[in-house]
Amino acid sequence: MKRNYFLLLASLMSFASAAQAHFPNQTPEADYAESRSLYDRALYSSASEGFQSILQRVDKQTDLAEQSHCYKVLCAIKLMNRDADEQVHGFLQSYPTSARRVELLIEMSEYAFNRRRYKDAKKWLKQLDGVKLPKAQRAAVQFKLGYSYFLLKAYDLARPQFAAVKASKYPDAQSAQYYYGHIAYLDSNDVTALACFEPLKSHLDCDDESFGFVKCLIKFLFRLTVCNNACP
DSSP states (O other), X not given: OHHHHHHHHHHXXXXXXXXXXXXXXXXXXXXXXXXXXXXXXXXXXXXXXXXXXXXXXXXXXXXXXXXXXXXXXXXXXXXTOTTHHHHHHHHHHHOTTOTTHHHHHHHHHHHHHHTTXXXXXXXXXXXXXXXXXXXXXXXXXXXXXXXXXXHTTOHHHHHHHHHHHHTSSSTTHHHHHHHHHHHHHHTTOHHHHHHHHGGGGGGOOTTOGGGHHHHHHHHHHHHHHHHHHHOO
8 A cells, every 4th residue: 555655656746747847837938938948959849848838828919929839830840740831820820910920931931842842832932922031041932932833843933933043143043043944945945955054064063963964965955056056
């Protein structure tokens, strides 16, 4: 009997300790600071529990609730939760004018793009149209949107995205130039395709098999252009 009592006491103490970890007996503001610290250290699961605890104790209309809700959604994205999409929609419906809206759209588009869910990525990236972004970030968004369209074979929609990026000085410029040329090649616009591919020769790695076919394509298009110019 005494042994059972000690086992029960140990279980209760363990439960109380766990409850204190997730629902600490302190102010929501203090819990928010701790949860932010966990988030900043990439401890997203624990941070999410902390933010959820705060949401259960504060008024939904407060800034603390909005920030906690946003970070809880960000945790879901970082953890690649299956309901991350729904959580983002839920936040945007609850706080349609939130200053964190753009941040969530970018994070969600990155999540979908990195998981090769290009239909979803396109959906989130399109919502950034008309949003003022730093130039480098805008170029990255345009490239990802163009690439998503490209893989979905929506070439007419991909073309202007790549055109804008290839004219820039940002890291995706050369890749955008390649895909712009590839679309021109698919459209049988050999002169434009060659003009895009030719400058890329010096940037291609001979050991990179993924770009090996581009070198062959350059040679083919060059011969085709020479032939066309030579024919009356």
